[in-house]
Amino acid sequence: MKNMKAFIVAMMIVMVAAITPDCMAQKEAAAPDAITVIHSRKSVRNFTGQIIEKEKLDKILRAAMAAPTAVGRQPWSFVVVTERKTLDALKDGLPYAQMLGKAGAAIIVCAIPEKAHDKMVEFAVIDSSLAGENILLAAEALGLGTTWTAAYPYKDRMGHVRKTLNIPDSIIPLNVIPIGYPTGVDKPKNKYKPENIHWEKW
Numbered sequence: 001m002k003n004m005k006a007f008i009v010a011m012m013i014v015m016v017a018a019i020t021p022d023c024m025a026q027k028e029a030a031a032p033d034a035i036t037v038i039h040s041r042k043s044v045r046n047f048t049g050q051i052i053e054k055e056k057l058d059k060i061l062r063a064a065m066a067a068p069t070a071v072g073r074q075p076w077s078f079v080v081v082t083e084r085k086t087l088d089a090l091k092d093g094l095p096y097a098q099m100l101g102k103a104g105a106a107i108i109v110c111a112i113p114e115k116a117h118d119k120m121v122e123f124a125v126i127d128s129s130l131a132g133e134n135i136l137l138a139a140e141a142l143g144l145g146t147t148w149t150a151a152y153p154y155k156d157r158m159g160h161v162r163k164t165l166n167i168p169d170s171i172i173p174l175n176v177i178p179i180g181y182p183t184g185v186d187k188p189k190n191k192y193k194p195e196n197i198h199w200e201k202w
């Protein structure tokens with residue numbers, strides 16, 4: 001009788017174990033783990049030209065706003081561009097963002113000094129940069145490619161972005177992040193350098 005009970009319990013464990021990995025595999029396929037995403041991220045400058053699903057842009061924006069900020073101020077706004085005409089208008093004034101030509105969308109991270117801790121530009125820029133990195137990582141996790149292209153601190157580039165998107169002068173357009181489906185030619189670089197690490201003291 002005892003043996004029978006043990007046999008039934010063992011069988012149940014085997015059955016649960018057989019079902020569980022399938023369910024988990026599906027979950028994992030939808031969301032690669034954070035370390036894998038971090039190491040897979042790379043600047044992608046070659047896109048297929050496919051449009052980006054609104055649902056994916058929404059997930060990316062939610063990830064952006066999950067970033068930490070000094071004193072929780074969230075001194076940011078995000079301009080999302082999907083119209084071809086506007087993507088091209090941005091591209092025309094940004095020589096280092098020519099991949100906008102084949103991007104399906106772009107997000108412009110805007111830093112708002114007025115909302116930042118102590119109204120400091122530095123905090124607005126630091127906080128918004130963290131949101132920017134979350135955008136790059138979330139896009140990678142969703143199978144999309146991005147590149148951080150600089151607007152800040154270049155006056156001419158910020159001017160072009162402000163003019164094209166009606167952004168007020170008090171707001172800092174930090175970057176333009178083109179988003180697209182990668183063609184696959186861009187690869188992550190290994191930038192790990194042990195000499196950049198100082199254990200305990202410099």
Ligand SMILES: Cc1cc2nc3c(=O)[nH]c(=O)nc-3n(C[C@H](O)[C@H](O)[C@H](O)COP(=O)(O)O)c2cc1C
Pocket residue numbers: 041042043044045096097147148149150187188189
């Ligand atoms: C602040 C900043 C500004 C950048 N500006 C540009 C840019 O204007 N155009 C561009 O193609 N890449 C730009 N990049 C991307 C870098 O060139 C890229 O991150 C770097 O070469 C490392 O490559 P990886 O992103 O593939 O790791 C910028 C990155 C940062 C962080």
